[in-house]
Amino acid sequence: MIDFENLQKTNKSFFPEYLSSFRETMESGWYILGNNVSTFEKAFAEKVGVKHCIGVASGLDALTISLVALGLPANSEVLVPSNTYIATILAILHAKLVPVLVEPEKETYNIDPGKIEPAITSRTSAILPVHLYGKSCRMDKIMQIAVKHGLKVVEDCAQSHGATLDGRQTGSFGDFGAFSFYPTKNLGALGDAGAITTNDPELAEKVISLRNYGSKIKYYNDVVGFNSRLDEMQAGFLSIKLRSLERINDHKRSLAALYTQGLDDRYIKPVSEANFFDVYHIYNVRHDDRDNLREYLLGNGIKTEVHYPLSPHRQKAMKGIFEGEYPISDEIHRTTLSLPIAFSTTHDEVKFVIEVMNSYLTSR
Numbered sequence: 001m002i003d004f005e006n007l008q009k010t011n012k013s014f015f016p017e018y019l020s021s022f023r024e025t026m027e028s029g030w031y032i033l034g035n036n037v038s039t040f041e042k043a044f045a046e047k048v049g050v051k052h053c054i055g056v057a058s059g060l061d062a063l064t065i066s067l068v069a070l071g072l073p074a075n076s077e078v079l080v081p082s083n084t085y086i087a088t089i090l091a092i093l094h095a096k097l098v099p100v101l102v103e104p105e106k107e108t109y110n111i112d113p114g115k116i117e118p119a120i121t122s123r124t125s126a127i128l129p130v131h132l133y134g135k136s137c138r139m140d141k142i143m144q145i146a147v148k149h150g151l152k153v154v155e156d157c158a159q160s161h162g163a164t165l166d167g168r169q170t171g172s173f174g175d176f177g178a179f180s181f182y183p184t185k186n187l188g189a190l191g192d193a194g195a196i197t198t199n200d201p202e203l204a205e206k207v208i209s210l211r212n213y214g215s216k217i218k219y220y221n222d223v224v225g226f227n228s229r230l231d232e233m234q235a236g237f238l239s240i241k242l243r244s245l246e247r248i249n250d251h252k253r254s255l256a257a258l259y260t261q262g263l264d265d266r267y268i269k270p271v272s273e274a275n276f277f278d279v280y281h282i283y284n285v286r287h288d289d290r291d292n293l294r295e296y297l298l299g300n301g302i303k304t305e306v307h308y309p310l311s312p313h314r315q316k317a318m319k320g321i322f323e324g325e326y327p328i329s330d331e332i333h334r335t336t337l338s339l340p341i342a343f344s345t346t347h348d349e350v351k352f353v354i355e356v357m358n359s360y361l362t363s364r
């Protein structure tokens with residue numbers, strides 16, 4: 001059986017270092033907002049190439065707190081891709097803002113800059129691009145539009161640790177970058193964790209307060225805050241894994257190259273442009289008979305996933321929130337299939353997946 005992801009295998013090479021970090025943290029007697037968190041924050045800010053990083057409890061919280069810290073007018077509109085993971089939209093709703101869906105480019109799955117300007121109204125306050133599957137959005141164009149219209153930008157970097165555009169890291173373009181360290185992400189913890197990046201010292205101060213009950217001095221509260229702190233255990237593990245992020249991304253990129261070269265061109269494969277460094281959190285293909293193909297692969301011992309089966313605007317939880325049609329999003333959700341590309345996936349496994357994928361086309 002070829003797993004889609006096997007977290008035990010993915011993390012195994014880190015276990016010895018994790019164990020000594022665990023012991024150190026346990027014996028320190030200090031478990032919340034201590035040295036491990038500040039050490040990780042410093043290292044991650046350096047990696048992203050920004051002045052500030054603030055650890056929080058999850059990717060969803062990173063997005064929500066970023067939006068709250070911007071102090072956008074209540075019920076103002078935030079532009080977000082129509083095919084994103086639901087968490088991006090939940091964050092906008094939790095921040096008491098209005099999500100407005102913008103269709104993605106069919107080739108990159110990322111928000112289409114050409115469709116952003118037509119969606120801007122007098123109520124628009126921000127753009128929330130999502131670097132989906134580990135590919136940077138066209139941030140050069142998006143930042144130009146944002147500056148022109150006076151809009152704030154929060155980047156959803158939950159799938160894009162280490163991805164760059166023109167050598168610049170995702171999470172360093174907008175007012176904020178919001179990261180998730182959910183265990184399956186390219187930089188994954190052993191539980192929930194997240195972080196916010198920014199170059200703005202005032203915004204950083206706001207986030208530091210918001211994550212800790214809206215308080216800077218213990219028991220004195222300035223704003224209505226959250227309890228959303230990265231904990232010392234996870235920060236210790238993350239500092240260790242961060243040192244291997246490039247190795248993790250390189251491995252995933254080498255698997256992606258095998259897929260792109262080996263898979264029949266009748267599958268719609270990810271595209272890449274010279275100035276984009278993609279980190280393949282997900283390697284997806286699109287195919288009309290996605291569900292049959294998925295069955296066939298499973299029959300041959302290959303586990304796959306679908307990111308995602310249902311468009312956000314069709315989710316029960318979103319009833320009454322969106323009007324209009326989002327045909328590109330629907331088409332992506334109907335046809336997309338994610339192939340194994342974990343840190344634990346081997347080159348031989350990918351070669352077998354390619355063989356079975358190509359044999360599917362001749363088997364029908």
Ligand SMILES: *Cc1c(COP(=O)(O)O)cnc(C)c1O
Nearest residue numbers: 058059060085087088158180182
């Ligand atoms: C994983 C993910 C999130 C949410 O992160 P959590 O840490 O699970 O809260 C948000 N946006 C995208 C695009 C994601 O993939």
